[in-house]
Amino acid sequence: MTRVRNDYVLYGAIGVAAIAAPFVFPSFQIQLSFLWLMILFAMTWDIMGGQMGYNSFGNILYFGVGMYVSAVVQVGLFYDVAAYTSAAGANIQSFTPSQFLWGLALGMPVAGLAAAVLAAVLGAGMLGLRGHYFAIGTLGLGILAAELAGAWDYIGAGSGMVPPLFPDGLGSRPRFFYFVLFGIVVAAFFTLRWLYSGRFGLAINAIRDDEDKAEAMGLHTRRYKTVAWGVSAFFLGLAGGPVGAMIGFIDPRDTAFAGTTWGVFMVLMAILGGKGTIWGPVIGATIFHVTQELFWTFLLGWQRVAMGALIVLIVVFFPQGIMGWLRERMPERFGHRVEDSPAGPGD
Amino acid sequence: MAEALLEVTNVSKSFGGVIANDDVSLSVPEGRIVGLIGPNGSGKTTLFNSIVGFHPIDSGSVKFEGREVSRMRVPQIARLGLLRTFQQTRVYGRMTCVQNMQISTPPREEGLRDMFAKARSGATEKAEALLEFVGLYQKRLLFAGDLSFGQQKLLEFAMALMNEPKLLLLDEPTAGINPTLINGIIDRLKRANADLGVTLLIIEHNMRAIMNLAEHIYCLAHGQLLAQGPPAEIKDNQRVIDAYLGAH
Amino acid sequence: MDNIQILIDAPSLALQLAIDGILIGAILALAAFGMALVWGVMNIINIAQGEFVIMGGYATLTLTGLGIPPLLTLPLAPVVMFVVGWIIYRIVIFRVVDRDLFISILATFGISILLQQLINQIYGPDIQAVQSGLTTRFFFDDALRLPEIRMLAVGIVIVFGLGLAVFLKSTRMGRAIRATSQNPRAARIMGVDTDKVYATTYALNAAICGAAGSLIVMTLVIGPFSGIVYTVRSFLIVIVAGLGNIPAVIVAAFGLGAAENYAGFILGAEFQVAFVFGLLVVIIVGRNLLLGRQRKYLK
Numbered sequence: 001m002t003r004v005r006n007d008y009v010l011y012g013a014i015g016v017a018a019i020a021a022p023f024v025f026p027s028f029q030i031q032l033s034f035l036w037l038m039i040l041f042a043m044t045w046d047i048m049g050g051q052m053g054y055n056s057f058g059n060i061l062y063f064g065v066g067m068y069v070s071a072v073v074q075v076g077l078f079y080d081v082a083a084y085t086s087a088a089g090a091n092i093q094s095f096t097p098s099q100f101l102w103g104l105a106l107g108m109p110v111a112g113l114a115a116a117v118l119a120a121v122l123g124a125g126m127l128g129l130r131g132h133y134f135a136i137g138t139l140g141l142g143i144l145a146a147e148l149a150g151a152w153d154y155i156g157a158g159s160g161m162v163p164p165l166f167p168d169g170l171g172s173r174p175r176f177f178y179f180v181l182f183g184i185v186v187a188a189f190f191t192l193r194w195l196y197s198g199r200f201g202l203a204i205n206a207i208r209d210d211e212d213k214a215e216a217m218g219l220h221t222r223r224y225k226t227v228a229w230g231v232s233a234f235f236l237g238l239a240g241g242p243v244g245a246m247i248g249f250i251d252p253r254d255t256a257f258a259g260t261t262w263g264v265f266m267v268l269m270a271i272l273g274g275k276g277t278i279w280g281p282v283i284g285a286t287i288f289h290v291t292q293e294l295f296w297t298f299l300l301g302w303q304r305v306a307m308g309a310l311i312v313l314i315v316v317f318f319p320q321g322i323m324g325w326l327r328e329r330m331p332e333r334f335g336h337r338v339e340d341s342p343a344g345p346g347d
Numbered sequence: 348m349a350e351a352l353l354e355v356t357n358v359s360k361s362f363g364g365v366i367a368n369d370d371v372s373l374s375v376p377e378g379r380i381v382g383l384i385g386p387n388g389s390g391k392t393t394l395f396n397s398i399v400g401f402h403p404i405d406s407g408s409v410k411f412e413g414r415e416v417s418r419m420r421v422p423q424i425a426r427l428g429l430l431r432t433f434q435q436t437r438v439y440g441r442m443t444c445v446q447n448m449q450i451s452t453p454p455r456e457e458g459l460r461d462m463f464a465k466a467r468s469g470a471t472e473k474a475e476a477l478l479e480f481v482g483l484y485q486k487r488l489l490f491a492g493d494l495s496f497g498q499q500k501l502l503e504f505a506m507a508l509m510n511e512p513k514l515l516l517l518d519e520p521t522a523g524i525n526p527t528l529i530n531g532i533i534d535r536l537k538r539a540n541a542d543l544g545v546t547l548l549i550i551e552h553n554m555r556a557i558m559n560l561a562e563h564i565y566c567l568a569h570g571q572l573l574a575q576g577p578p579a580e581i582k583d584n585q586r587v588i589d590a591y592l593g594a595h
Numbered sequence: 596m597d598n599i600q601i602l603i604d605a606p607s608l609a610l611q612l613a614i615d616g617i618l619i620g621a622i623l624a625l626a627a628f629g630m631a632l633v634w635g636v637m638n639i640i641n642i643a644q645g646e647f648v649i650m651g652g653y654a655t656l657t658l659t660g661l662g663i664p665p666l667l668t669l670p671l672a673p674v675v676m677f678v679v680g681w682i683i684y685r686i687v688i689f690r691v692v693d694r695d696l697f698i699s700i701l702a703t704f705g706i707s708i709l710l711q712q713l714i715n716q717i718y719g720p721d722i723q724a725v726q727s728g729l730t731t732r733f734f735f736d737d738a739l740r741l742p743e744i745r746m747l748a749v750g751i752v753i754v755f756g757l758g759l760a761v762f763l764k765s766t767r768m769g770r771a772i773r774a775t776s777q778n779p780r781a782a783r784i785m786g787v788d789t790d791k792v793y794a795t796t797y798a799l800n801a802a803i804c805g806a807a808g809s810l811i812v813m814t815l816v817i818g819p820f821s822g823i824v825y826t827v828r829s830f831l832i833v834i835v836a837g838l839g840n841i842p843a844v845i846v847a848a849f850g851l852g853a854a855e856n857y858a859g860f861i862l863g864a865e866f867q868v869a870f871v872f873g874l875l876v877v878i879i880v881g882r883n884l885l886l887g888r889q890r891k892y893l894k
Contacts, residue, residue, distance in 0.1 A: 053697065054701055055697065055701065057704065060847075092802055117663065124874070125880035125883075125884070126876070126880060127855075128880070128883045128884070128887065129879060129880070131696050131700075132696065132700065133879050133883070135640075135642075135700045135704075136642070136826075136827065136830050137639065137874070137875065137876055137879050138875055139642075139827070140827055140872040140875040141824070141872070141876060143823060143827075143868075143872050144869055144872035144873055144876065145386055147865075147866070147868050147869035147872065148866075148869055150865070151863075151865040151866055151869065158865075174761070192815045194463075195463065197465065198464055198465045198466065199449075199450070199461060199462060199463070199464055199465070199466060200461055200462055200463055201864025202442065202446055202449055202450040202466070203450055203462070203870070205439065205441070205442050205446070205450075206442065206447075206450045207441045208441070209438075209439035209440050209442060209492075210437050210438070210439055210440075212421075212437070213433075213437040213438070213439065214439075214450075215421045215422045215425070216399065216421055216422075216425055216431060216433075216437075217425060217429070217430065217450075217451055217454070217506065217507075218422055218425030218426040218430070218453075218454035218510065218740070219422065219450070219454055220422070220454060220457065220462075221422065223462065224462065225460075227462065242821060253487055260820065261712070264708055267701065267704070268478075271701065301716055303713070304708075304712035304716075305709060305712040305713050305716055307708060307709075307712070308704075308705050308706065308708035308710070308711075308712055308713075309705070309709050311701065311702075311704065311705030311708060311709075312687055312702055312705035312706055315691075315698055315701040315702045315705060316687060316690050316691060316698070316702055319698060402889075403889045422886070
């Protein structure tokens with residue numbers, strides 16, 4: 001049982017560090033908030049891409065939907081949304097602290113549920129697709145969403161939307177969003193840990209290893225796939241609202257459905273850390289984000305090029321990721337455990 | 348006589364111009380072991396695929412427990428209790444043997460709540476007992492993909508039993524297995540049939556094995572049913588002997 | 596939806612839209628040939644296909660900037676892209692050919708990101724075009740206008756289609772490619788240098804895309820991030836037409852071009868790209884459901 005105790009020590013240490021971080025490094029609060037967002041991106045991508053073997057290149061869709069839904073709910077509670085967005089920038093209505101908090105408290109869960117429902121609806125068609133078709137289909141969905149959002153006047157079309165701005169009187173703005181995002185990541189982490197430890201985890205791994213076999217065994221593959229995508233979408237949708245409010249502006253292509261940046265980061269971070277493990281995406285996202293913040297300014301704009309090269313490098317030379325590498329190198333600590341096998345009961 | 352568990356009537360299936368099954372009929376009564384033999388390319392595996400829903404059939408009917416299944420899809424048919432194993436084994440390679448077994452519990456008993464539940468301890472015990480039954484208990488914590496071909500075959504058989512099917516279609520259970528172990532396999536198949544009450548339909552090339560196992564044998568050649576009868580009769584049937592020796 | 600009424604009232608406009616669409620469709624057919632070739636022979640769906648197309652356009656842009664007349668770059672852009680394709684094969688693709696689908700999807704996805712960002716870095720994010728120097732012809736009292744460059748495009752596509760068919764059918768390399776696509780192991784045992792076959796196939800694909808891109812930069816516009824829509828268009832055309840059916844690819848491409856133009860007119864130009872992606876989702880999901888009735892999957 002030492003391993004379990006080690007786990008709790010680890011969680012405790014990370015928890016304390018995470019809570020202390022914004023007070024110790026107050027000038028890095030925004031970057032740290034984005035770190036949690038990146039971890040969430042990688043974890044939610046890994047449900048599909050790592051654990052279930054379905055490469056989704058369009059998961060950013062649910063994040064963007066969440067961002068818009070949350071903003072519309074927050075505004076719609078107190079103002080007319082169409083009038084609000086058409087006046088974008090000119091005279092942004094102000095929100096009192098309680099209006100802001102109520103809006104966000106309602107907007108986030110509504111956004112999460114909307115994203116999950118959307119995943120279930122789209123999943124009815126998309127999750128029947130395999131391999132290439134699913135990959136390209138989801139890629140199409142992500143861009144489709146950006147195009148539609150960029151043309152829909154109700155939510156500001158191409159000129160974007162300004163979500164309710166953070167009011168005075170609620171303390172530090174970065175700290176507020178830091179803890180909201182941290183909370184979402186903690187909730188997502190433990191939800192996934194719980195899901196992976198039971199039948200759900202076994203089922204989606206079985207789908208990854210051999211979906212035809214799983215069907216031939218009568219497994220309700222469709223249900224599992226839908227739930228997997230739904231969970232992924234729920235947490236992405238949940239995070240959309242606070243991130244929109246934190247940035248203070250929703251651009252359809254650059255913040256909400258940012259396929260060429262966040263949409264790609266998701267994939268990269270998950271495979272960098274190690275697909276199909278619970279810690280892999282967390283580690284991958286942390287390393288990616290920290291290096292990005294520390295070094296990428298030196299690359300003078302070439303960082304996005306490096307990102308593409310990095311994906312290729314990892315996929316081709318390092319497909320097992322950091323966690324997979326650790327398991328190979330240090331099986332006694334990270335590896336798959338083979339307990340001493342005593343002779344079977346009947347031998 | 349009561350209706351058989353599986354009733355295949357006049358099934359035909361062709362791929363492009365190649366006729367793989369031509370008007371094949373067979374029936375498998377409940378509780379029995381039935382054999383299906385025939386030279387390579389005679390359409391045995393195609394018939395299996397037709398029965399379990401891997402591809403559509405051109406004409407004919409497949410009834411399982413009196414219910415028409417020829418238009419259903421693979422998972423639906425599997426959930427009725429009609430399962431098959433594959434000639435080239437298929438197991439979940441990056442999961443341990445025990446996990447392979449745990450996820451193979453009968454889907455009939457699986458409610459929405461079970462989707463999120465932990466593996467039941469009863470299921471784990473059953474999984475370990477069945478692994479013991481096929482002789483893989485020591486390997487239970489290894490990844491299935493790391494097992495040898497023969498061991499994977501045994502694991503696949505155990506997974507099928509875990510699923511508690513009413514009828515199990517086995518595609519060459521002794522192929523690729525060390526000859527010294529074949530008797531062990533035959534014995535386990537018989538025990539699965541007698542003790543666990545699983546009806547078996549077996550494709551087999553090993554004549555000694557199938558003659559020993561089956562109570563009734565169908566022989567296919569060139570997609571058509573050539574002969575049927577108890578093993579002793581089939582063994583001496585001149586047409587069957589000709590088909591195998593290539594006298595067309 | 597008032598625009599539908601306009602189309603009915605003005606058949607010449609409807610015809611103009613269809614013809615414009617078909618002419619653009621011809622260029623799409625080129626990219627689709629290449630995709631079908633790589634898919635059929637190497638079992639890789641090249642997500643970087645659109646970036647190859649765009650790079651062909653930038654090749655023409657650069658060469659024109661060096662003082663070469665735009666039309667002369669039409670044969671040069673494919674040569675440049677052949678080399679690019681060969682290099683990418685030698686660096687990355689040969690390592691993923693025989694590995695599982697997962698790796699090849701992610702690898703070509705990575706290449707796609709790499710190339711689009713590289714273009715962005717070198718040429719900047721603005722949309723660009725090149726004037727071909729050809730004129731536009733008018734028919735029926737100016738009711739119908741046909742830019743010569745687009746007519747040239749159709750000719751080039753037909754030449755490429757025929758050339759590809761002849762190449763695959765009667766040259767030694769073509770036969771090696773077909774043998775490899777049917778069974779790479781058997782081909783290898785029979786002495787086919789499959790590595791060279793793959794390299795040629797991939798480079799040939801890039802060259803074909805290069806020709807398409809060169810035409811696109813002279814008829815439409817290109818930007819560093821407009822590649823993905825060409826990947827999706829090629830994919831759409833290939834799955835509708837099927838692998839290895841060159842006439843069907845041309846017909847499907849014409850159809851897609853015309854459908855897109857109508858959709859752009861009826862729904863508004865801002866929805867034209869959305870239409871392509873919507874169509875993609877509808878078609879793959881729809882086909883999969885139809886196949887499901889026959890107990891099959893889209894594979």
